[in-house]
Amino acid sequence: MSNPSPLKSAALLEQMKLHLASGAGKDLSKKIGLVYQLNIAPKKIGVDEEIYIVDLKKGEVTKGKYEGKPDATFSFNDSDFIAVATGKMNPQMAFIRGAMKIKGSLSAAQKFTPDIFPKPSKL
Amino acid sequence: MAMRELVTGGAACAVPGSSSSSNPLGALASTLLGSQSKAEGLKELPATTVTGHDGSTAYGTEGPLTTLPGSDSDYPQYQHPAPKTQEFLQSFRDHGGLAEAWDDVRRPPIPPFVQGRESQPQFAEFEHIYASSGSSHIQPTWEGERVLSNFLHSFVDSSRAGIPFQPVSLPALGLSPGEKQCIRDRSSIMARHFLADKSEDYISSQVNALLHSLDIDSDLRVKGPVHGRYPELEEYWSESQGTIRSQPPHAADRWVAEFSQHGPHGDPDSWADSFGRQHGANGWASEFEQEQNQMMATGQMRGANISNLAAMEQTRMLAQTLAQNEDPKFQNSKFLQFLSKMSRGELIVDDNQIKPSDDWAGEYQQQYNANPDAWADQFVRGEANFLQVSHREDTWANEFSNERYLRGEVDDQWVNEFSKLHVEDWADEFGRQVGEGALGEGSEWANAYDQYLDEQLASAKQRSDTSRSVYVFSDMNPYVGHPDPLKEGQELFRKGLLSEAVLALEAEVLKNPDNTEGWRLLGITHAENDDDQQAIASMMRAQEVDPTNLEVLLALGVSHTNELEQAAALKYLHSWLQHHPKYGTIAPPEQANSLFYADVARLFNEAAQMFPEDADVHIVLGVLHNLTREYDKAIASFKTALKLKPRDYSLWNKLGATQANSVQSADAILAYQQALDLKPNYVRAWANMGISYANQGLYEESIRYYVRALAMNPKADNAWQYLRISLSCASRNDMLEACDSRNLDVLQQEFPL
Numbered sequence: 001m002s003n004p005s006p007l008k009s010a011a012l013l014e015q016m017k018l019h020l021a022s023g024a025g026k027d028l029s030k031k032i033g034l035v036y037q038l039n040i041a042p043k044k045i046g047v048d049e050e051i052y053i054v055d056l057k058k059g060e061v062t063k064g065k066y067e068g069k070p071d072a073t074f075s076f077n078d079s080d081f082i083a084v085a086t087g088k089m090n091p092q093m094a095f096i097r098g099a100m101k102i103k104g105s106l107s108a109a110q111k112f113t114p115d116i117f118p119k120p121s122k123l
Numbered sequence: 124m125a126m127r128e129l130v131t132g133g134a135a136c137a138v139p140g141s142s143s144s145s146n147p148l149g150a151l152a153s154t155l156l157g158s159q160s161k162a163e164g165l166k167e168l169p170a171t172t173v174t175g176h177d178g179s180t181a182y183g184t185e186g187p188l189t190t191l192p193g194s195d196s197d198y199p200q201y202q203h204p205a206p207k208t209q210e211f212l213q214s215f216r217d218h219g220g221l222a223e224a225w226d227d228v229r230r231p232p233i234p235p236f237v238q239g240r241e242s243q244p245q246f247a248e249f250e251h252i253y254a255s256s257g258s259s260h261i262q263p264t265w266e267g268e269r270v271l272s273n274f275l276h277s278f279v280d281s282s283r284a285g286i287p288f289q290p291v292s293l294p295a296l297g298l299s300p301g302e303k304q305c306i307r308d309r310s311s312i313m314a315r316h317f318l319a320d321k322s323e324d325y326i327s328s329q330v331n332a333l334l335h336s337l338d339i340d341s342d343l344r345v346k347g348p349v350h351g352r353y354p355e356l357e358e359y360w361s362e363s364q365g366t367i368r369s370q371p372p373h374a375a376d377r378w379v380a381e382f383s384q385h386g387p388h389g390d391p392d393s394w395a396d397s398f399g400r401q402h403g404a405n406g407w408a409s410e411f412e413q414e415q416n417q418m419m420a421t422g423q424m425r426g427a428n429i430s431n432l433a434a435m436e437q438t439r440m441l442a443q444t445l446a447q448n449e450d451p452k453f454q455n456s457k458f459l460q461f462l463s464k465m466s467r468g469e470l471i472v473d474d475n476q477i478k479p480s481d482d483w484a485g486e487y488q489q490q491y492n493a494n495p496d497a498w499a500d501q502f503v504r505g506e507a508n509f510l511q512v513s514h515r516e517d518t519w520a521n522e523f524s525n526e527r528y529l530r531g532e533v534d535d536q537w538v539n540e541f542s543k544l545h546v547e548d549w550a551d552e553f554g555r556q557v558g559e560g561a562l563g564e565g566s567e568w569a570n571a572y573d574q575y576l577d578e579q580l581a582s583a584k585q586r587s588d589t590s591r592s593v594y595v596f597s598d599m600n601p602y603v604g605h606p607d608p609l610k611e612g613q614e615l616f617r618k619g620l621l622s623e624a625v626l627a628l629e630a631e632v633l634k635n636p637d638n639t640e641g642w643r644l645l646g647i648t649h650a651e652n653d654d655d656q657q658a659i660a661s662m663m664r665a666q667e668v669d670p671t672n673l674e675v676l677l678a679l680g681v682s683h684t685n686e687l688e689q690a691a692a693l694k695y696l697h698s699w700l701q702h703h704p705k706y707g708t709i710a711p712p713e714q715a716n717s718l719f720y721a722d723v724a725r726l727f728n729e730a731a732q733m734f735p736e737d738a739d740v741h742i743v744l745g746v747l748h749n750l751t752r753e754y755d756k757a758i759a760s761f762k763t764a765l766k767l768k769p770r771d772y773s774l775w776n777k778l779g780a781t782q783a784n785s786v787q788s789a790d791a792i793l794a795y796q797q798a799l800d801l802k803p804n805y806v807r808a809w810a811n812m813g814i815s816y817a818n819q820g821l822y823e824e825s826i827r828y829y830v831r832a833l834a835m836n837p838k839a840d841n842a843w844q845y846l847r848i849s850l851s852c853a854s855r856n857d858m859l860e861a862c863d864s865r866n867l868d869v870l871q872q873e874f875p876l
Contacts, residue, residue, distance in 0.1 A: 008687035014752050018786045023818035041442045087844035115852050119814045121780035122807055
């Protein structure tokens with residue numbers, strides 16, 4: 001197989017894909033029911049971004065642009081996304097730092113919290 | 124008119140960091156009195172410049188700010204005219220005619236091109252600034268003023284024409300240090316503004332040529348937005364300090380007294396009127412936009428501070444929008460005040476920590492804690508009066524939006540850009556939704572924020588940044604001086620006292636920095652203690668000493684895998700194979716950065732076929748499959764290895780973690796249980812247990828395991844983060860405080876396992 005995406009976020013989102021199929025993941029879709037687009041850049045926001053769709057309506061994670069309009073779109077660099085998803089950085093803090101850019105609905109953005117992401121277990 | 128307001132609003136000396144020191148006085152003066160007042164108004168301005176050469180004026184005019192550091196002039200509704208302002212106005216009225224005459228006489232001859240260029244705001248502004256810095260300060264030598272003015276205009280002219288500016292020799296102008304700084308700061312900013320398309324070197328050389336001619340040092344101080352503010356902050360600080368000390372317990376008393384003069388007993392309208400005068404007539408609006416502009420200009424000019432500038436920009440916009448919401452609760456929130464601080468550069472955010480940009484903020488925080496009610500009290504009192512005039516604030520807000528709208532039609536490039544910024548801005552939408560009454564969620568958000576801030580400010584000093592790959596030693600280490608810390612460390616490790624073992628091993632590597640075994644075991648201990656950052660740092664030191672140690676290479680591969688750093692992990696795993704006495708022959712000496720997973724995996728599969736009884740190669744394969752997220756293969760590899768090494772607790776944990784990551788949480792918990800049976804103090808396995816329960820939505824359960832892990836290693840930061848998430852998911856917000864203060868006694872009592 002070819003090398004997987006070098007992004008740490010890709011690893012986490014891959015796990016999220018599996019997570020959404022599990023019981024807890026399905027509850028999550030029910031609870032949130034929104035579609036988020038994540039633009040994740042290796043270093044600098046806006047540069048060489050990979051686009052992921054975290055669809056918490058259907059319970060899917062896909063790579064590439066969303067057909068339609070996501071409820072909220074977030075732009076991160078790789079490390080900052082990991083920091084937010086693992087609870088190391090508070091999303092509001094990320095926003096204020098400029099580490100997270102947001103487009104779309106605020107109420108949707110407010111539901112974007114670390115608990116929607118599965119936590120990676122350590123070998 | 125709009126343009127003129129824009130210009131007059133910019134009279135404050137705009138060092139980047141002080142740009143938020145908006146200038147109500149100047150705005151008030153120019154609005155009320157028209158252009159004639161400029162000279163007089165500007166005399167008062169040192170209060171808002173960083174030069175601070177007129178301290179007493181600063182105290183008088185900015186009185187409210189000293190007692191209300193959280194809300195600045197960014198929030199016009201809290202601007203109360205201090206007596207000084209009144210005095211100033213009064214004195215002006217008395218001498219109005221004089222000032223007018225004065226101004227007419229002293230207005231420097233403006234070359235014709237200046238007037239024709241009003242459509243280029245930045246030039247107009249620049250010329251105005253120079254004109255004013257000349258006219259307001261250099262009173263004794265009118266000749267000198269004219270010289271300065273002409274000189275500055277020639278600089279503007281050459282900049283615009285793109286002609287390099289040549290230093291000229293000028294007669295001594297007798298500029299004061301404050302004036303010099305003002306000119307220097309202005310010049311740097313404006314030059315970058317004009318010459319935005321030129322290189323930084325060119326700009327500096329231009330500015331230096333200018334400054335050199337004026338005999339001004341091109342001091343680096345202008346470059347730091349924070350430093351520029353020191354004098355001002357110190358003034359604020361010492362002022363508030365003095366107030367609090369002299370008039371305990373209510374720091375506010377003086378202010379309250381002042382306020383009541385204008386407040387309920389007197390004529391509320393007078394307050395409202397002056398409020399309207401200060402802010403109604405666009406002064407504030409134009410300052411705001413001008414600052415935006417400066418923010419952008421300065422943002423372009425330096426990469427180093429760009430993230431903080433971006434943060435300031437963000438917060439400024441957010442704060443401005445939020446400031447328009449009239450809900451007193453919201454206005455009172457620390458969140459808003461925090462934003463305002465951020466936007467003024469008094470606080471900077473570094474990683475996840477808020478740091479005061481200098482000691483002032485920290486001291487203020489202490490002061491605030493010691494004397495918590497003083498200003499809040501005063502704030503509440505002010506609130507009531509504020510409500511009386513809030514309808515006027517509406518008009519003000521309308522004017523502001525009209526103003527902005529009108530200006531959009533003027534062909535001002537940057538104003539357009541500024542407006543565009545707002546179109547899809549989140550802050551804007553936030554403000555709108557809050558305004559529409561979606562405040563339920565909004566204020567919750569703000570409250571959560573307030574909490575978070577307290578926590579952050581508390582820990583800001585205590586926790587410094589851990590940069591990657593640098594080992595951080597514990598502060599107090601009882602094992603330093605121990606005759607044989609390595610032996611002690613091994614013993615403690617064997618007993619499962621991991622945090623103690625860390626200390627002993629640290630003592631060992633401090634004593635013998637070249638002991639691979641010391642570093643290696645320290646790394647292993649950190650990994651078992653669920654701290655991969657420190658594990659990596661230790662292992663890298665071990666690898667420096669012994670680049671071919673297989674255990675070290677494998678550990679580095681594992682830790683990097685845990686940190687999701689795939690390329691680094693692959694490099695170490697490949698290196699493991701290369702340096703292995705049995706398999707080294709099959710691994711080509713490839714450059715690590717051109718590795719492909721497929722190739723490395725193929726090599727390991729080959730190796731596994733060569734020696735199928737070697738558990739290690741299966742372990743590495745398992746890690747490798749984790750990297751490529753082929754969890755089924757990884758699980759199979761670990762299971763094979765476990766058949767060969769059934770008592771390897773770390774292997775059981777690896778199996779469990781892989782199962783957990785592939786959402787087989789129930790199986791994972793069984794595997795972790797095996798690991799814990801073999802090693803009861805295995806912090807990593809306890810933390811992983813917590814993760815597995817949390818990922819299944821069993822938050823209450825997960826809390827117990829996290830707490831258990833933390834009880835054994837209170838330094839496991841990941842576990843603290845996860846615990847916090849689980850607590851809020853389990854609606855145990857009552858325990859968040861204990862979590863934030865890392866109070867394990869409370870947590871253990873509440874969540875026994």
